[in-house]
Amino acid sequence: MSEIKDPKALEQPAKAKKPKINLNRLEMPKQEPADRRRNFNEVATGYTYEMAMEEAHRCLQCKKRNCQDGCPVNIDIPDFIHALQQGDIKEASRVLKTKTSLPGVCGRVCPQEVQCEKHCTLNKKGAPIAIGRLERFIADWERSQGGFTLPEMAPSSGKKVAVVGSGPSGLTVASDLAIRGHQVVQFEALHVAGGVLVYGIPEFRLPKAIVRREVEYVKTLGVDLRLDTVIGINYSLDELLNGEFHAVYLATGAGLPKFLNIPGENLNMVYSANEFLTRTNLMKAYLYPEYATPVKIGKRVAVIGGGNVAMDSARCSVRLGAQEVCVIYRRTRAEMPARLEEVENAEEEGVKFYFLCNPTALLSDGRTNVSAMELVRMRLTEPDESGRRRPVPIPGSETIMDFDTVVVSLGTSPNPLISSTTPDLEVTRRGTVVADEHGKTSKARVWAGGDLVSGGATVISAMGEGRRAAAAMHEFLSNGRKKIIPPSPATE
Amino acid sequence: MFSIVKHQELAPKVHRLSVQAPVIAEKAKPGQFVILITDDKGERVPFTISGWDREAGTVDFVFIEVGATTRKLATLGPGDQLAHFVGPLGLPAKIDHYGHVVTLLSGYGLAAMVPILRALKEQDNRITSILQAPDQERLFEMETLTELSDELVLAVGTRGEHMTESATMALRQLLGNHRRVPVDRVIAMCSICLMRVASEMTRPLAIKTLVHLTPVMVDGTGMCGACRLSVKGANRFACVHGPEFDGHEVEGWDVLMARRCTYADESILQQGFQCRGCSQW
Ligand SMILES: Cc1cc2nc3c(=O)[nH]c(=O)nc-3n(C[C@H](O)[C@H](O)[C@H](O)COP(=O)(O)OP(=O)(O)OC[C@H]3O[C@@H](n4cnc5c(N)ncnc54)[C@H](O)[C@@H]3O)c2cc1C
Ligand SMILES: Cc1cc2nc3c(=O)[nH]c(=O)nc-3n(C[C@H](O)[C@H](O)[C@H](O)COP(=O)(O)OP(=O)(O)OC[C@H]3O[C@@H](n4cnc5c(N)ncnc54)[C@H](O)[C@@H]3O)c2cc1C
Ligand code: SF4
Ligand code: SF4
Ligand code: FES
Numbered sequence: 001m002s003e004i005k006d007p008k009a010l011e012q013p014a015k016a017k018k019p020k021i022n023l024n025r026l027e028m029p030k031q032e033p034a035d036r037r038r039n040f041n042e043v044a045t046g047y048t049y050e051m052a053m054e055e056a057h058r059c060l061q062c063k064k065r066n067c068q069d070g071c072p073v074n075i076d077i078p079d080f081i082h083a084l085q086q087g088d089i090k091e092a093s094r095v096l097k098t099k100t101s102l103p104g105v106c107g108r109v110c111p112q113e114v115q116c117e118k119h120c121t122l123n124k125k126g127a128p129i130a131i132g133r134l135e136r137f138i139a140d141w142e143r144s145q146g147g148f149t150l151p152e153m154a155p156s157s158g159k160k161v162a163v164v165g166s167g168p169s170g171l172t173v174a175s176d177l178a179i180r181g182h183q184v185v186q187f188e189a190l191h192v193a194g195g196v197l198v199y200g201i202p203e204f205r206l207p208k209a210i211v212r213r214e215v216e217y218v219k220t221l222g223v224d225l226r227l228d229t230v231i232g233i234n235y236s237l238d239e240l241l242n243g244e245f246h247a248v249y250l251a252t253g254a255g256l257p258k259f260l261n262i263p264g265e266n267l268n269m270v271y272s273a274n275e276f277l278t279r280t281n282l283m284k285a286y287l288y289p290e291y292a293t294p295v296k297i298g299k300r301v302a303v304i305g306g307g308n309v310a311m312d313s314a315r316c317s318v319r320l321g322a323q324e325v326c327v328i329y330r331r332t333r334a335e336m337p338a339r340l341e342e343v344e345n346a347e348e349e350g351v352k353f354y355f356l357c358n359p360t361a362l363l364s365d366g367r368t369n370v371s372a373m374e375l376v377r378m379r380l381t382e383p384d385e386s387g388r389r390r391p392v393p394i395p396g397s398e399t400i401m402d403f404d405t406v407v408v409s410l411g412t413s414p415n416p417l418i419s420s421t422t423p424d425l426e427v428t429r430r431g432t433v434v435a436d437e438h439g440k441t442s443k444a445r446v447w448a449g450g451d452l453v454s455g456g457a458t459v460i461s462a463m464g465e466g467r468r469a470a471a472a473m474h475e476f477l478s479n480g481r482k483k484i485i486p487p488s489p490a491t492e
Numbered sequence: 493m494f495s496i497v498k499h500q501e502l503a504p505k506v507h508r509l510s511v512q513a514p515v516i517a518e519k520a521k522p523g524q525f526v527i528l529i530t531d532d533k534g535e536r537v538p539f540t541i542s543g544w545d546r547e548a549g550t551v552d553f554v555f556i557e558v559g560a561t562t563r564k565l566a567t568l569g570p571g572d573q574l575a576h577f578v579g580p581l582g583l584p585a586k587i588d589h590y591g592h593v594v595t596l597l598s599g600y601g602l603a604a605m606v607p608i609l610r611a612l613k614e615q616d617n618r619i620t621s622i623l624q625a626p627d628q629e630r631l632f633e634m635e636t637l638t639e640l641s642d643e644l645v646l647a648v649g650t651r652g653e654h655m656t657e658s659a660t661m662a663l664r665q666l667l668g669n670h671r672r673v674p675v676d677r678v679i680a681m682c683s684i685c686l687m688r689v690a691s692e693m694t695r696p697l698a699i700k701t702l703v704h705l706t707p708v709m710v711d712g713t714g715m716c717g718a719c720r721l722s723v724k725g726a727n728r729f730a731c732v733h734g735p736e737f738d739g740h741e742v743e744g745w746d747v748l749m750a751r752r753c754t755y756a757d758e759s760i761l762q763q764g765f766q767c768r769g770c771s772q773w
Contacts, residue, residue, distance in 0.1 A: 189578070189711075189713050190711065191529055191536070191575070191576040191578070227576070228576050228577065228578040229515070229578075230578065230581075230713055233519070233579075233580065233581065233713075234515050234516075234519065255713075255714070255715040256714060256715065257715070257716070257717045259717070259720075259727055261727070265727075266720060266721065266722060266727070266744060266747050266751070267747060267750075268747070268750045268751050268754055269754070271717075271718075272716060272717035272718075274715055274716045274717060275710055275716035275717055275718045278710055278711065278715070278716050279710065283535065283536070283710070284533075289560075290533060291533045292533060292534050292535040292560055292561060293535040293536070293710075294755055296754060296755065367750070368746050368747050368749075368750035368751075369750065415713065415714050415715060416714075417713065417714065417732070
């Protein structure tokens with residue numbers, strides 16, 4: 001955790017007459033690779049107050065708000081940075097929170113390099129403003145100030161809404177609708193709220209205390225959070241709609257793991273990334289036996305895939321004590337969907353990368369444990385109509401590498417538990433729920449968003465879709481059959 | 493939190509717990525299971541639902557002490573609480589009128605099969621139950637099993653001791669008699685090795701054989717893939733596509749057995765663990 005001083009205790013930095021453009025962004029302090037290979041503490045320790053001020057003062061306060069256009073939820077970036085420049089962190093936080101309910105999360109895990117920071121004017125000549133790091137600083141500062149400042153709550157509308165799933169999308173809708181006066185019940189299948197933020201993304205990238213706090217905040221808004229409740233099993237979607245709820249928001253994410261469908265994939269010590277990360281992060285297997293769930297890992301680990309999930313799996317493997325960790329990806333470094341920062345972190349931690357190769361079989365040690373992987377080399381073809389260069393195998397280029405643990409991280413698709421029990425909910429061939437730009441689905445009174453609709457995107461897009469859906473749901477709940485709410489009985 | 497309302501010791505290291513869980517009791521069907529967590533640092537552990545009372549809102553399961561969680565459960569009693577309890581998970585067992593059904597039971601299966609037997613009985617099936625246990629002391633739920641089965645065959649003991657009869661021998665006899673007294677279906681909830689052998693025995697006779705598989709599970713809702721197995725060439729998740737499968741369609745029994753024991757050596761670290769001493773005996 002960064003050391004955050006009371007801003008008022010510090011003198012305002014002297015105003016320069018003609019500010020010179022500083023093209024170099026301030027690096028954020030990190031744990032040394034040799035240290036962090038052995039612990040699950042957060043890798044980046046965050047800006048100090050002085051660092052945040054220095055970085056904020058680089059901002060040009062552009063008239064044309066390029067940065068803001070790059071943010072999927074359109075955060076008023078120049079305004080919150082302006083407040084920071086004035087040393088008014090509280091105001092900066094207020095500006096942030098008008099557009100994002102999870103600044104501490106987005107500041108850490110947003111792919112800023114392809115969003116807000118990519119569009120920053122400074123990016124043309126030098127390094128863009130470290131917008132994410134500043135957001136993180138503001139959120140951490142607010143957290144260090146203790147309790148939440150509760151927003152103004154609208155009077156009760158008398159309407160009741162069910163939110164299914166408690167990932168970033170569900171949490172956003174729950175809080176937005178609660179603030180607007182609707183009664184919200186949020187259902188979560190797992191025993192902890194937070195979705196991928198708790199079961200997937202590891203502690204060293206996103207401390208769970210931050211997610212817990214966001215969940216606490218949503219609960220203080222009056223949201224009734226019901227854990228251990230699986231929609232599609234405990235209640236069907238129709239039961240919710242025919243029962244007490246006027247509207248439902250579905251945000252169950254994309255939790256179904258994909259496999260390679262190659263021989264040997266079910267051998268012992270072959271994990272899906274979901275299992276591996278769930279054991280490690282949600283169940284805290286890295287603290288076994290204090291926590292009762294173990295995770296077994298060998299000496300040589302192969303992680304198949306090139307996304308954030310693959311990076312997280314590889315870096316967890318390093319921390320769990322594997323001697324060698326290799327990422328196997330079928331395209332090249334340039335096509336890797338993982339965030340650049342995390343790829344660099346993984347490399348610093350000793351993770352090796354094998355590009356342009358694809359597993360074709362997993363081999364057994366004779367006792368049904370995986371012991372090796374057969375790979376084929378790939379080459380990229382000319383770009384097709386979509387502009388993507390498809391990888392194709394080079395015949396005869398098969399090789400074998402020894403591995404005693406394999407983590408398959410090929411992406412996920414939505415879990416069919418709800419769609420299979422709701423025939424009139426339109427889904428695509430990929431299993432994603434069909435929804436319009438407001439999140440409205442084919443079924444009356446049902447909205448959906450996040451990975452369930454996109455099939456796997458980002459925290460901020462899941463949140464943004466939640467925002468838009470909440471607005472549409474609020475409109476639906478407030479319009480038409482307006483119920484007259486009797487004034488509440490006088491209380492002493 | 494979920495309150496424990498009753499704790500009954502059925503045999504040495506075998507216990508039945510009743511838990512207050514109205515939402516689960518409301519929907520429970522034969523063959524489904526729950527996942528529980530004892531406390532904040534606990535593991536997610538699956539147990540087959542062995543009974544329920546919709547009015548009282550309680551759900552029962554029977555467990556055998558094998559490792560950390562089950563030993564912890566054995567110390568809990570009325571008034572204690574479980575941190576988490578989720579279900580009913582998995583698909584219900586298939587129930588219909590089949591005719592003559594042979595069930596193969598061992599370990600917790602003796603109790604966990606009861607709701608299935610009861611439903612089969614309601615469909616007018618004739619039931620022969622083969623029970624296997626290491627010794628007389630570790631038989632339980634006998635009264636109910638006797639009541640629900642038209643015929644009861646005991647296979648009690650260990651080879652080399654006073655083995656009355658092994659479950660496979662008993663099954664072989666029944667199958668040998670198949671022409672005169674046909675067996676219409678076999679349902680097995682017992683050790684994985686026995687389920688495998690039984691499936692191979694019935695295959696040549698084309699007698700539909702259903703096995704209740706229990707690979708290691710984590711979430712129990714189809715999210716982690718830990719419980720996957722190969723069925724008729726396709727990957728299936730035991731927690732959502734099972735736990736009941738057609739034994740003739742299950743492929744890769746060796747892998748299934750090895751995966752089930754992935755964490756066996758972790759348990760060896762725990763005092764008192766014996767291989768072959770898993771919860772299905
Ligand atoms: C390992 C990993 C790393 C990632 N890293 C990044 C990153 O660095 N940056 C980034 O922007 N994005 C990242 N992502 C993607 C991002 O986390 C997701 O896009 C985002 O969490 C989607 O949010 P959501 O609310 O739609 O769903 P989720 O977060 O998936 O939440 C869905 C919730 O619904 C619950 N649920 C499911 N089914 C039911 C049911 N039937 N009944 C009740 N509850 C149910 C689930 O248990 C879960 O809690 C990562 C994803 C993973 C897996
Ligand atoms: C669908 C399903 C239904 C089940 N129903 C019952 C039941 O009704 N009664 C009962 O006593 N047991 C049941 N089991 C098995 C039970 O889950 C394990 O006995 C339990 O996990 C042991 O936990 P532990 O911490 O006490 O022991 P551990 O130390 O975790 O394990 C001891 C040994 O038990 C086996 N085991 C561990 N985890 C599992 C698991 N998830 N599934 C199967 N075996 C495992 C392994 O062989 C392991 O070596 C069921 C399992 C499944 C998957
Ligand atoms: S929410 Fe993400 S994309 Fe938007 S400004 Fe913040 S870091 Fe950038
Ligand atoms: S584009 Fe960059 S420099 Fe300009 S206002 Fe936005 S953050 Fe500041
Ligand atoms: S237990 Fe996770 S998918 Fe079955």
